[in-house]
Amino acid sequence: MELSPGRIAISRLTGKVAIVFGAGPNIGGTIAHFLAREGARVVVCDIVPAAAEATVAFIAAHGGEALALAGSALDEAAVERVVARAVEHFGGVDIVVNMAGKVHWSSVLDMDLTAWNEAVLSFPTAGMLTTKHAARAMIATGRGGSIIHLLSTAAHFGEASGAAYTAAKAALLNFSRSAAMDLAHAGIRVNTITPCAMEHQLWTAMRDEIFDASFEPPHTRSFYSRDDYLKSIPLGRFPRASDLAWAAVFLASDEAGFLTGIDIPVDGGLRFKYPAWRPGDYTGANIADYARAIERTEYGEGKGPLL
Numbered sequence: 001m002e003l004s005p006g007r008i009a010i011s012r013l014t015g016k017v018a019i020v021f022g023a024g025p026n027i028g029g030t031i032a033h034f035l036a037r038e039g040a041r042v043v044v045c046d047i048v049p050a051a052a053e054a055t056v057a058f059i060a061a062h063g064g065e066a067l068a069l070a071g072s073a074l075d076e077a078a079v080e081r082v083v084a085r086a087v088e089h090f091g092g093v094d095i096v097v098n099m100a101g102k103v104h105w106s107s108v109l110d111m112d113l114t115a116w117n118e119a120v121l122s123f124p125t126a127g128m129l130t131t132k133h134a135a136r137a138m139i140a141t142g143r144g145g146s147i148i149h150l151l152s153t154a155a156h157f158g159e160a161s162g163a164a165y166t167a168a169k170a171a172l173l174n175f176s177r178s179a180a181m182d183l184a185h186a187g188i189r190v191n192t193i194t195p196c197a198m199e200h201q202l203w204t205a206m207r208d209e210i211f212d213a214s215f216e217p218p219h220t221r222s223f224y225s226r227d228d229y230l231k232s233i234p235l236g237r238f239p240r241a242s243d244l245a246w247a248a249v250f251l252a253s254d255e256a257g258f259l260t261g262i263d264i265p266v267d268g269g270l271r272f273k274y275p276a277w278r279p280g281d282y283t284g285a286n287i288a289d290y291a292r293a294i295e296r297t298e299y300g301e302g303k304g305p306l307l
């Protein structure tokens with residue numbers, strides 16, 4: 001369901017204060033916009049000041065209330081400052097959404113130690129710092145809260161050339177589960193959202209800016225093609241930032257008040273489908289054809305054709 005833009009539409013988060021770390025116009029900016037549209041007042045924090053300001057300008061132009069702050073979610077002093085500003089400006093913190101970190105693509109054969117350390121530490125460290133300082137502020141106001149970290153299918157699967165990213169996101173996943181246990185006594189919920197590859201970036205900005213001139217043809221990187229990827233998503237399209245934002249609104253709201261330590265896959269059915277099934281792909285070969293081509297064995301010894 002898409003709501004028409006241009007006004008505060010409904011109010012599932014009225015009275016709540018949110019901080020979004022990593023809030024450029026893609027996923028973070030969309031989540032900030034949706035939180036504001038539901039009535040939350042939003043602190044928009046990005047390492048790039050212009051990104052935070054652009055998102056705040058968009059929210060303000062659409063009738064929401066937001067404050068832009070520059071800072072890195074990997075810098076403890078900056079995170080502390082952002083949380084303190086949110087408390088000072090809006091009177092508390094109820095919701096945190098974090099997606100900050102550094103992606104590094106490399107085969108393990110060529111892995112650079114400096115790049116590995118930076119990338120693997122980045123996502124769980126941003127997760128830990130934003131959780132730690134927001135939770136302290138939530139405990140101080142005594143009204144609980146909802147903390148949401150953005151994962152990726154990389155948290156759940158191995159990915160060629162993605163060892164650093166998958167290790168980082170898997171660490172963030174289990175960090176979030178443990179933080180949920182640490183903070184349950186204070187009524188603070190910690191959950192995650194897992195998107196698969198997003199249409200908006202993987203096939204545009206990432207290809208052009210990250211892979212740039214060094215991008216090698218997919219077969220040499222063991223990478224998947226866009227069409228192959230799409231064929232494996234049962235709902236037949238890539239997720240949009242708005243799909244993630246709806247999940248974030250739900251987790252942030254009181255509707256999700258008894259959910260903690262969970263992960264919501266926003267992937268059109270990708271993670272839980274039978275891995276070998278490719279929706280819509282049918283070669284015509286049936287199970288009897290396969291059976292005719294294999295040999296029956298007993299105790300590891302051949303016993304002739306199966307059929």
Ligand SMILES: NC(=O)c1ccc[n+]([C@@H]2O[C@H](COP(=O)([O-])OP(=O)(O)OC[C@H]3O[C@@H](n4cnc5c(N)ncnc54)[C@H](O)[C@@H]3O)[C@@H](O)[C@H]2O)c1
Binds near residue numbers: 028048072126152199
């Ligand atoms: N784009 C995809 O295909 C995809 C797929 C799965 C998961 N994800 C995850 O979704 C999240 C957002 O992805 P996106 O596509 O919107 O990325 P993006 O690069 O467009 O946005 C990330 C934002 O975070 C900011 N940022 C980076 N490091 C920061 C830091 N240390 N502190 C504060 N802000 C920082 C960037 O300036 C940017 O505005 C990431 O966690 C990413 O891993 C993305």
